Amino acid sequence: MSQKGWIFDKSKCVSCKACTVACKMENNTLTEVNYRWVIEKESGYYPSAEIRFTSMACFHCANPACMAACPIDGAITKDADTGIVLIHQELCVGCKYCMAVCPYGAPQFNEASQKVEKCTFCNQRTEQGLLPACVITCVGRALEAVDDETWDGEVPDGFASRNMTHPAVKFKD
Amino acid sequence: MSLKKKNNDLVKQALRHPLSRRTFMKAGAATAGVLAAGTTLLKPGKAMAANDAGTPDNLEIDSGVDVRYSVCLQCHSGCGIKVRVKDNTILKIDGNPWHPNCVESNNRLLFNAPVETGLIAKGTVCSKSQAGVEVMYNPFRLKQPLKRKGARGSGQWEAISWDQALTEIADRIRPYWKAYEDGTNINGQAALGTLANQVVFSPGRIEHGQKEFTDRVWKKAFGTVNARHDHTSICETTHHVAGDFLTEKRKHHFKPDTANAEYILWFGTNPLEANFPGQTLARRIASSTKAGVKHVIIDPRQSRAAxxxxxxxxxxMGGDAALAMGIGRRIIDQNKHDxxxxxxxxxxxxLAxxxxxxxxxxxxxxxxxxxxxxxVKAPSKGQEWVFHKSNGKYVVVNPDTGAQDELDRDKNAAAQWxxxxxxxxxxxxxxxxxxxVPGVGDFVVDLGSGKYAAPAFQLYKARVFAKPLSWYATKSGIDEATITAVADEFAAAGRKAxxxxxxxxxxxxxxxxxxxxxxxLNNLVGNYDWKGGYEGGTAGHLHEMGGHAAGQLSLTGQSVNGRSPAGTVITRIKTFFDSDLAAALGEDFDKPTRRPWFPFAYNGVYQELIPSFEDAYPYSVGAFFSYWNNIPYSTPAAKEAAFRVLSDESLVPLHVNFDVEMSEMASLADYVLPDxxxxxxxxMPHDSPAILSKLSGYRSPTAGYYAQKGYWDAVKNGTLDQWNYTIDWAKDKGPFAIEDILIELMSRVAGxxxxxxGFGDNAYYASHADLVNAGVSPLARNQLKTAWDWFWNALVNWAVEAGADPNDDAAVKAMVHQIAERGGWFQDTSDGQGNIINEYDGNYVKNRTKVGNYGKAFHFFFEYTYPSSHxxxxxxxxxxxxxxxxxDPLPAVVDHPYDSKGNPIDDGPDFAFDVVTYKPMYHAQGRTNSLPALTVIEPENFIEMNKADARRLDLWDGDFVKLTSASNMQGVKGRIKVTERIRPGVLAVSHSRGRWEAGSRAYRVDGTQVKADARRAKGLSINPVLRTDPVLGNVTLQDPIGGSASYYDTKVRVEKVVA
Known part of the structure; x- marks a missing residue:
């Protein structure tokens, strides 16, 4: 099987949030639900303070904690061909266990449906050979969606260890 | 802090938002008929999705989905957009893969690439542009004209038909229209012009194509000089005026060639987020940094660009000039100037x-x-500090012979130094x-008769050398070692700085x-037109108004019976006060005038409009038409004055507003017409000089009324030349283009x-045959009865300038359709093999400023003189x-802001904090506050304060404070956000938030309440607190020369309060 995932170039993200909004517009999420978001991390002291940006979403982990924690059979699946992790709305009971265990905060609770949802890797697009909405619009060209990759390497400061769930993301500088 | 925790915080914050897409629909449904929601305007898929996990949009490759190319307007960047449409509903917006803002030069589609190739080609747009869908389906959109009931600003409205609205407004302004014909002057004074001038049109944001159209309406059809008071002076007008003085009006807007520069000083700009084109500069700053380009961000607030x-x-605050002059001093001191x-x-x-x-x-x-x-010295003050002229020519001292030579500025004249x-x-x-003559350098030329002169550079040098580097360090707040290092780095990069x-x-x-x-500083290193330098001749465009190529129709110059209004513009821009005006106004030419005059403010003084109404200076207003104009919210210190003046019918007898929702300005109108x-x-927006190639973006109706009238069928069928429409003003709801509304209004005024x-069946020439005889493409229409009549002609103008033979109808039509299909005309920037073309010419950019070619020069000395006709x-x-x-004609460090009399302002130690305003990338104009996809990113804005200041004042994140200024003791309230990324003593507040109308306050239409959305009132705007001019009292502080409204001169007091 292949494992779809993200390559994120930290030196190119401009924190414009286009990925966040593109995702919302493509997938028509509730205003309050963002499948992708940008974290801004401040460090240091005036006048040498700094800010760094990281775009986050579901990393469609090799060992998804959400899937392991889900009490409903088949409500969270990992596709054998693509590695995409999906929460099936017709089965989800909204218990939020997945939200509690995900090291990255990917699952989002939908107050309207009382269920949990998250990034689908724009499954409906990628299966047609189209790119995910966030990647198309990435202003800094920092974000790539790739089919297969050795998902290893350094992670940003504060990012949960790869060893926990083996996220399909690679960070470049 | 872990990444996860922060995310949870964000989600929690987000969940506090009460309004979802679903409740949006409910909010709108309550007032169906007045508001857009609940009608065909609503994007059905989006609303229904609320109950479920995201129901994704149809794909761009699905059948039944159209992809239409146009141009964004969420800020001024003019990025191309690719709009996915189904059943006249906009599903999704992406970047246009032909547009240079959206794709880097080597990856863009070639202009001749088939339109289908755009379907899956990549183009980027920012978050604001992505959120454009919410502009369209904003549940607070006005759908029907509203007429005020009760007092202005009372929030009581009556929904009326377009028919009624246009008839009533026409009746009100007809007397002014007739006065032009009758030659009835204001107060009987020809210098002020006819009563038609008392009708004032002020579009806050208006685009090319529209600008010229509305000029035609208000000047040629109506006869008022007050044709277009736009928002530039609350944006950056002095930047343009300074550019005009820098280049003798050759070019007024420059941008660094970010991709190829080595070193860029960004003074007081937020190039990653709020400059333009925002996304293009952001991408280039990130990628060029990676490639080793050094960006220096000069800003009391550390913007994200840092x-x-x-x-x-x-x-x-206010130290930018000191820093620049310190850098200039060091460069010259080290003899590093060119x-x-x-x-x-x-x-x-x-050229030699x-x-x-x-x-x-x-x-x-x-x-x-x-x-x-x-x-530099003359017997009379009026003769000093102007260029010395001999026989009307500039004079230079020949470096070879020392002789004083008259300068021949013809582009082919022999070289002179x-x-x-x-x-x-x-x-x-x-x-x-x-x-x-002190302070002008060591030697001067004795011109006789008590006149002395010196070269402009010598004066600049004397000015910057008047103070030591340590003084510039103190004034700028940047230490000497840093100024020295920056100056040396800048000079070392030379033409690439x-x-x-x-x-x-x-x-x-x-x-x-x-x-x-x-x-x-750019003069010192001679970087203009160099690859990697400072570019002003770039982003050339086709001329939609004609006049540049054979076969074009001059849409601005040509008219049948067009009026040519004269007199004084109400804001007194581009006008030199003289004894005739003094007599007309009952003033004395040698005594102070009642309000300032702005002869050099070439782009208007928006902030002076309402105060001028109040003072009826130079005359009173009769009817005020505001379009996409939000002076009360967006202009510094304008809130109170706008309330006071616009709610007073004796000062403003008629106020007609065009807006998409009930804005602060709309709330103070007699009639609000849905835009x-x-x-x-x-x-037909123009682009930023950051784009090195030529282009003309074309914004067209991707959905809505005109799309429903068959516009896109005509695009597909190649029949735009025959396409048109008739509006039934009794039945049709629109939303209409302002062009159609104004044509109908003028039609009712004139009968x-x-x-x-200048309108009607024969608008440009007596007949279409005459138009053809004049050499204009026969495809051009001689009629002007709809918006499309106008824009069709503009497209024909583009087509013939783009190379279509004006006598070959098929070729012109083909080019028009190629443009319409792609959302513009774009010069190719690659040869299709990945090689860049059309941007550079060896070491230079291809499209150059070339001041010398136009007989002009780049200036150190900004000469402020009366014209020879005065x-x-x-x-x-x-x-x-x-x-x-x-x-002062030379750069200067000014320690304090000054009032309109030129006196320094010092509000005392009580007002201890400076304030900066800024725009994050996910907001631009005030209108982005209405887009939930953007406001959810940061549910409110804050008063950002340095940690040291906060600790000293015992202020913590989220604490409420009140900010007051010497001119607004009532103040505004907001919450504190503590940060290390701001200079101590300075506060930062972003724009777009803290609105008091625009859906944040309820109002009534026909007795039914339109409920407010609390989220839209979140955060604060600093504008109401910004400093009023103490002399004039009813206007913000302003730059008397360029005409800019002041956003950066106010000192505020911070006071902890309870929420």
Whole structure:
């Protein structure tokens, strides 16, 4: 099987949030639900303070904690061909266990449906050979969606260890 | 802090938002008929999705989905958009893969690439542009004209038909229209013009194509000089005016060639987020940083651009000029300025590759005024600090012979050079001290009759050398070692260094002096038109208004019976006060005027409009038409005055507003006419000089009324030449383009469209045959009865300039359709093999400023003089008739902001904090506050404060404080956000939030309440607290020269309060 995932170039993200909004517009999420978001991390002291940006979403982990924690059979699946992790709305009971265990905060609770949802890797697009909405619009060209990759390497400061769930993301500088 | 925790915080914050797409629909449904929601305007898929996990949009490749290309208008960048549409509903917006803002030069689609190739090609847009869908389906959109019930501003409205609205408004303004014909002047004074001038049109944001159209309506059809008071002066107008003085009006807007620069000083601009094109600069700043380009961010607030900065210089408020002059001093002190460039005094000298002494020099497409003699002392003050002219020509001191040469500025004239500093060996020079002229350098030319002169560069040098570097360090707040290092790095990068500035450089009372101080750094290194340098000739475009190619129709010049209004513009821009005006106004030419005059504010003084209404100076207003205009919210210190003036019918008898929702301005109108969004109409925006190639973006109705009328069928079928529509004003709801509304209004004023000057069946020539005989493409329409009649002609103008033979109808039609299909005309920037073309020409950019070619120069010295036509002071140094003072023609450090009389303002130690305003990338104009996808990113804005200040005042994140100023003790409240990324003593507040209308306050239509959305009231706007001019009392502080409203001169007091 292949494992779809993200390559994120930290030196190119401009924190414009286009990925966040593109995702919302493509997938028509509730205003309050963002499948992708940008974290801004401040460090240091005036006048040498700094800010760094990281775009986050579901990393469609090799060992998804959400899937392991889900009490409903088949409500969270990992596709054998693509590695995409999906929460099936017709089965989800909204218990939020997945939200509690995900090291990255990917699952989002939908107050309207009382269920949990998250990034689908724009499954409906990628299966047609189209790119995910966030990647198309990435202003800094920092974000790539790739089919297969050795998902290893350094992670940003504060990012949960790869060893926990083996996220399909690679960070470049 | 872990990444996860932060995310949870964000989600929690987000969940506090009460309004979802679903409740949006409910909010709208309550007032169906008035608001757009609940009708065909609503994007059905989006609303239904609320119950479920995201129900994704149809794909761009699905059947039944159309992909239409147009141009965004969420900010001024003009990025191309690719709009996915199904059943006249906009599903999704992406970047246009043909548009240079959206794709880098080597990856863009070629203009001739089939339109289908755009379907899956990548193009980017920012978050604001992505959220454009919510502009379209904003549940608070107005759908029907509203007429005020009760007092202005009372929030009571009656929904009326377009028919009724246009008839009533026409009746009200017809007397002014007739007065033009009758020649009835205001107060009987020809200098003020006819009563038609009392009808004022003020579009806050209006685009090319529309600008010229509305000018045609208000000037040619109606006959008022008050045709277009737009928002530029609350944006960055002094930046343009300084550019005009820098280049003798050759070009007023420059941008660094970010992709190929080595070193860029960004003064008071937030180039990653709020400059334009925002996304393009952001992408280039990130990628160029990676490639080793050094960006220096000069801003008291560390903008996000600082994430990519080589240095962040947290300059003192108002210290930009000091920093720039310190850098200039150091460069000259180290002899790192480009003397060969500066000595070249005309075009051929610039172009020469050998200097006057035979030494090798670089070919330069430009030259400067460095060697031009300036009169520094004369028997009368009016003759001082102007260029010395001999037989009407500038004079330079020949560096070879020392002789004083008249300068021939013809582009083909023999090369001439001017000595940039005098050393006393030249004939006719004497020591400045002997001449009694201090501060101008060591020697001056004795012109006889008590007149002395010196070269402009010498004056600049004397000015920057008047103070030591330590003084500049103190004034700028940047230490000497850093100034030295920055200056050395800048000079070392030479032609690949540039100094750019935007709002922070110019939106203050000393904006011109500051902009000048910054811009002349580019003169020192001679970077203009160089690859990697500072570019002004770029982003050329086709001329939609004609006049540039055979076969074009001059849409602005040509008209049948068009009126040509005369008189004085109500804001007194571009007008030199003279004795005729003094007599007309009952004033004395030698005494201070009642309000300031703005002869150099070429782009308007938006903030003066309402205060001028209040003072009826130079005359009172009769009818005020505001379009996409939100002076009360967006203009500094305008809230109170707007309430006071606009709610007073004796001051403003009629106020008609066009808006998409109930804005602060709309709330103070008699009639509010629903506007179409940028996704539903036409315009022809120009791009930023950051784009090196030529292009013309074409904004067209991707959905809405005109799309439903078959516009896109005509595009597909190649029949745009035949397409048109008729509006039934009794039945059709729109939303209509302002062009159609104004044509109908004027038609009702005049009694039929053929009675409207410059409109109707024969608008441009007496007949279509005459139009053809004049050499215009026969496809051009001679009629002007709809918006499309206008934009069709503009497209024909583009097509023939783009190369279609005007006599070959098929070729013109084909080109028009190719443009319409792609959302514009785009010069290719690659050869299809990945090689860049059309951007560079060796070491230079291809599209150049070339001031010398136009007989002009880049200036150190900004000459403020009366024109030669002035009846009283022809050619003399200009004196501000209100302040009765002269302007400084050289860069200067001004310690304090000053009032309109030129007196420094010091509000005392009680008001201890400076304030900066800014725009994050996910907001731009005030309107983005209405888009939940953007406001959810940061549910409210904050008062950002340095941690040291916060600790001293015992303030913590989320604490409520009140900010007051000397002119607004009522103040505004907001919450504190503590940060290390701001200079101590400075507060930052972002724009777009803290609105008090626009859906944040309820109002009533026909007795039914339109409920407010609490989320829209979140956060704060600092504008109401910004400092009022203490002399005038009813207007913000402003730059008297460029006309900019001041955003950066106010001192505030911070007071902890309970929420």
């Amino acid at each position: 994430a990519f900065a080589h240095r962040w210089l947290p300059v003192r 003397t060969a460039f500066l000595e070249a005094a005309n075009n051929q000298a610039g 590759t050998a200097n006057w002494d035979g030494s090798a020099k670089d070919k330069q497409y430009n030259n400067t005024d460095a060697g031009f003699l300036v009169v 001017g000595k940039i500093e005098l050393d006393g060996t030249e004939p006719g020079t004497i020591a400045a001290s002997t001449a009694g 540039s100094a750019d500035a935007y709002r922070g450089g110019c939106q203050k009372t000393h904006g011109m002096a500051t902009m000048q101080a910054i811009l002349v 179409s969004t940028y996704l539903e109409r036409w315009s 039929g469209v053929n009675a409207v000057p 009846p009283d002071k022809a050619g003399e140094r200009y004196m501000d008739p209100f302040a009765r003072r002269y302007y």
